[in-house]
Amino acid sequence: MSHHIVEVKQLRHVYPDGTVALRDVSFRIHHGQSVAIIGANGAGKSTLLLHLNGYLTATSGIIRIGDHQLSKETLAEIRRTVGMVFQDPDDQLFMPTVYDDVAFGPLNQGLDTAVIEQRVVDALARVDALELRNKPPYHLSGGEKKRVAIATVLSMLPEILVLDEPTSGLDPRARRQLMALLQDFHHTRIITSHDLDMVLELCERTIILHEGTVMADGPTLEIFSNEALLATCHLEKPFSMQGCPVCSPEGTRRRPAQQRPLVPPHGDHPHDHHHHDHDHHHDP
C-alpha cells in the first residue's frame, strides 16, 4: 500500500511578485522514513513545506500524498493526513487553553465528544504534557509550547508529520526531550532545520535545497561528509562531525580557512602589524 508516501514531481512555485522560490523540485519519501530538508535561508524550504498541505498552490508540478494527488477535492483529507507543526508555537496555539487547542482539529473533523476527549488525552500524554491541559498557552514555557504544538497535530492522527525548525529556540534539555520524542514516532517525518546535529541523529535521509532546486538527496551521513557540497550550499558539517578544536589538534588543522576562529589563539600573531597601526592612530 502506498498509503504514507509523499511524492513531489517537478514542483515549481513563483510568488506573485515574480520571485521564483522553487524551480524544479522532485523527490519521493517512503512510509516511515525520517527525512531532513535543509538549505540556506531563502533556499525554498518554507515554500516547499507550505505546499505539502496545500496552503500554497504549485505554479506547476504534482504533489501526491498517499493515494491522493493534491487538489481542491482531496485537500481536507490531505490536511488530516499531513500534520504540520509550525516553527513558532505562538502561531499554532490560538485557543484559550491547551485542551481546547488540542481538541481543535478533532472538533473540526466532527468527532464525538468521547472520542475527542480520548484523542486529546492520548496526544497530550504522548508528549508528556497532560498536566498542562487546563493552562492557557501564554503561561507555558518555550519547550512546553513546542510539545503542546506537536500534540495539537497528533490528536488528528496524522500519518505524516511535517516539522518546521522543531528545535529552534529551545534550551539544551528541552531540545533533547523533543528529539527523544521525535525519535519514538513511527510516522513518516519531514523535518526542516538548521540544527544539523539534530538532523544527524533523527533523519536517515537528507535533501539539500539550494536556490529552489534539489542539490543533493541521499543518506544523511554521506551528504554531511561531502564538504565541498555543503560549502556550495552555504552549509557546514554538524559540530558532532567536526574535530574538537580543544582536544584534537588535527581537527582544527583540517578546518577550511574561512572557518578559522576570528580571534587568533595565543602565540599566533597574524594581527600584530594591525595592532601597531591602530596604536599609532591614537597617538597625539
Next chain:
Amino acid sequence: MLAIDGSLLDFKRLDLLAMQESAVHRLDPRAKVLTTLVFIVCVVSFGRYEVAAMLPFCLYPLALLALGDLPTGYIARKVMVVIPFAVMVGLFNPLFDRQVLLQLGPLDIWGGWLSCLSIIVRTILTVAAAVTLVAITGFPAICEALERLGMPRVFAVQLLFLYRYIFVLTDEGGRVARARQLRSCGKRGQGLRHFGPLLGHLLLRTWERAERIHMAMLARGFTGEVHARRRGRFGGREVLFLLGWSALFVALRLYNFPQFLGLLLTGN
C-alpha cells in the same frame, strides 16, 4: 513601556485567579454574566444626583471577593486605575451646575459636586463588578457565556483571539520599544517622528502573524467555524444566584435603603 509590560503581567494574575476553585468559580458563567449585567443596569439607571442610594450596591462585589477568595488589595488596585478617567468626566460638572441642592451647615453643596461624586461612585461600582466577574470566571469563559446567551459567534471568536494575542502583541511592542529606547541613549531619540514607522512595522508583523495563524488553523481542518467545547450547566444554583441577586438589585434600585435606614434611626 515597562509599565505596560508590568500591567500585562498583572492581567495574567487575573487569569490565574479565575482558575481557583470556589463555589462562585464553579457557577455557570452565564449566571455570573447576567447577574453582572443586571447589576450594571441598576447602578447606571440611578438619577444624576443620587449618591447614597447606590452605596448598598457595593455589597455584590464585596460578597464575591469574599466567596471567591480573591485578594482585595489587588482587585482594588485594578479598580483604582479607572478613577482618574471618571474624575475627568465629572470634572466640569461643579463649574456648570451651581444650583444649591444641599446645605451642610454653612457649606452650600452644588448639584455639580453631587453629580461628579455620583459619576465616580458609579464607575467604581461597575468596574469593581466587571473586574471581579473576570477574576471569578476568566475571560474565555465569559466569551463563551456571551455567545451562548446570543451574541454572534464572530464577535465571541474575535474577543477570544484578541485576548489570546494581546499578550504576544505587547511582548512584541515591548521589545521594539526597548530596542528604540536603548539606542536613543536616554534622550528622546528622534522624537515622535519615529513612532510612525515603528507602529507600521508592528502592524505588518501582526498581519504576517495573522496569516501564519490562519495557516495553522487551515492545517487542522478549520472550515470557518470554531467549535467550542460546551461547559457548565444552568442548574438550580445558577437560577438561585441570578434571581437572588437580581431581586436584591431591583429592590435597592426602587427603594432608597440608606434613607429608609436613616429615617428609622432618627425616628421620623
